[in-house]
Amino acid sequence: MHRRPPSQPLCFRPTPARANVYRTLVLVIALAFGAATAQAPRSVDALTVAAASDPVLVRLGSTRERVSFVLQRFEIAVRGVASSQGTPFEAALYEQLYGFLPTFLDQRATELVLIAQARSRGIAVEEQEIDAIIERVKENVGGEAAFERTLTNAGFGDETQLRSVVRETELVKRALAAIRAGIVVGPDEVTIAYHAQRLRFTTPAEACSRHILVDDEEHARDLLAALAAGADFGDVARAHSTDSGSAVRGGELGCLRQGLTVPEFDEATFGAEIGALLGPVETRFGHHLIQVYEIRPARVLALDAVRADLELELLEERADITLAAIVAASGVQVFPQFIPPLKDEIDAAAGI
Template identity: 35%
Template sequence: MQKPLTFLAPLAFIAALALPAAAQETVKADPSVVVATVGETEITVGHMIVAWASLPQQYQDLPDDVLFEGILDQLVQQTALQQQFSGDLPKRVELQLENELRSLTAGEAINGIMDQPLSEEEVQAAYNEEYSNVEQEQEYNASHILVETEEAALAVVEELAGGAEFAAVARENSTGPSGPNGGQLGWFGKGAMVPEFEEAVVTLEVGAVSAPVKTQFGWHIITLNETRIQKAPALEDVRSEIEMQIRQVRAQAKIDEVTAAANVDRTGAEGVVPSVIKQVTVLE
């Protein structure tokens, strides 16, 4: 497994600006269009796009006309308040602006690294590394009949031994949610079922019916329908994940490289009590 990217925060804003295709209008936006002025200050479509991108998801999905008017109102109000503000900005605001610039600039650097093209050889090699040594696991397709008591379970076993169809008995007797579907549980691998149930399944031959099996849910009578070996996914089915992994590894490698090469001196942090970072009031 390749090392995941540990520094993605600056990408969050950039990712937000990458609008999904379904959300884009057929008319391409011109970010330079002025939608309002407050005194001599212009508010543009670009300002509105950035404001929309920073909204929580639940607000981004509001109707376009509601969003447009709400964002424009907010930007107008903020601009008016900004213009009437007098005096020096609090230190916390200056520092926050510095951090925002730092974060966004770093995000642009990472974005540039991650946008570099990938070769098919890189993608194939990463796929091979991820999946070539994956242990192929057995999967099981089983059905069961769930009843509340051992007596009821034994009665079901006797009915099945007499030639009754498993699915029909399940529909008539099973108290589990799969009962109406003839007890079908579909495909599952090891670890998907409670231990007692799994142990019974793996010991069954295809077509065989188990003795009653007790679990926390009640008493089960199980039949094994089929088995198969879980295969690694095809490259095309996981291509997007593989490509993202390569890009993240690239970005992390670049982060490590530039950080190691930078002239960093952390001695100033020595002796500083960690709890000081919570003392917001000192910035007022």
Template identity: 30%
Template sequence: MHRMLLTLALAATTALAQTAPQTPAAPTAPADPNTVVARVGDETITLGEYERQYRIYVGRIVNQQGVPFSEDVLSFFAQYRTDILNQLVRSRGLVQLANAAGLQSDATKVDATIAENKQEFGSDEEFTDALQQSGYPDEAAFRQAVTEGLLTGAFVDSLRERFKFGPAVLRAYYVTHKADYTKTAQACVKHILVADEAAAKTVRDRLAGGEEFAKIASEVSQDPGSKDEGGDLGCFEQGQTVPEFDQAAFTGPLNTLQQVTTQFGVHVLQVSQRTSGGVASFEEAEPDIRNTLANLAAEKYLDAKLKGVKIETFADVVAAPAAPTDPAAPAQPKQP
């Protein structure tokens, strides 16, 4: 139903096509997984470790586009292997800076985060399958990512708290960045999509009888994009849905059931909120400005601190994907 979802899907497909080479890179000769590809302080990163992280990075990228990870997609990102190495090096540098600042990983939070993720799946097998579709070889790799993510996140948050800005600085930023705080009119809507008016009448009768909107939506709505969200479409701008639905969303009464027929079927909908467009006031924008300036200051601070970490990268080693090594052959450490 939702043209916005269709637009996003098309944009994701286009972005994926634009960011990936059109032909996979040719396989290279087997490479030693113990080859050093980077040094960050006293820590070395081997080719084998890089390849594992490369899979995870690629998995994250394709998952954001709604595509599950598979071995087939790896070669399409070969031109970004050096960029991914640089991201990995920066991440390791941040972990070292966090440790140097006296921060340590919190095992309790790591366990809680992993447990929370597992709760979204019916079994350990489903969880493992989901990890693999995200590029993680196993739960241990996911645990490492969670550990490092929580640690560096806490470190960055601690830095952001250091930076405070007075009213003059905040207002000056607002004046020079007003375009960033221009709001568009939006409507917040929930709906239940059914096949015909008879089914819509049944939905309305159930609502009149006191049943919850979300419960009915999860049971009968034919919109897969909002069914599991209790029919909630969130808030969207005018023009992002088909005309009939758009008109009801932006001109119909608030907090009142409406019924509209579109090319997708019959919608029983309710508009919970509308916001007008225009430039946000300084008071409305101030919290976001504080957050933006703190992020910029923290980023500059980290860039300066990372310059003090001895970093070496050997991009030529990761420029092309490594072919699988013979597991029966012992690997010998090798320095570039």
């Protein structure tokens, strides 16, 4: 149950999460229609769940979205999740995800702002475009009859409702694209960001080694003498090392980054000559005989190798900031305190 704490204001301005802005709507179309065979019990009737009143949950200008509408959209989203997982839509999943309804509400508010942005920019989705998308869905699920079953399983009342969701999805995507298109990241900015985050693009040095671990120093020295006399390192490790994980591999540890092992072992391996026998080196684990067969120096990725990714990150960060400002200035409001509690009566009314 989602209750409003006493200190919470009566309404909130949503926090936009760009990465999730249209994920729900995309799931509805791309995922809910990807598993036409999923069986669905009777729908959770949003109008019944909303109880006697149907308060507004999201408000933007003259647009009001009430409990019944939001719960219907939320059910469609949950069915999309079930479909993507190849599982039936059941009460347990609905209950599990119901706690995310406030987040869903924030996302829905941001979607409304983006839809308004699209329209204010003269962005439109033509009926022919929606027709083409619907036709592709029908082809993907195997024809008209399968499409009708899938439509029901996905929680849509009819094709008209699906067309509305498709239109909104396209408007949101195009509004986001328009926002991104207005953001410019200069090459100098990328260079500055690269040098500010240089450590991020640095791969630490690595030492590739094998070792033999024993409990006491005298035993370690005896084994060192045997190795110096020509005994095979792998054979000695398999026969004597108490590190069972590496012993079966002839003492092989692989290539480990500097700072990953205990200080004594780290210092010994990174200061060693290639091929030399080291030890005994005492650590809290015991006494080690070590042989380093390769040292890989630290490497820094060149700016050109990361420029495209870094530029995209900067663009995304600015898109986040721009979107947050647009949402804040829009006057959109959400009212999570009016989200109805999830009760047993919901399942009884829905028959799930």
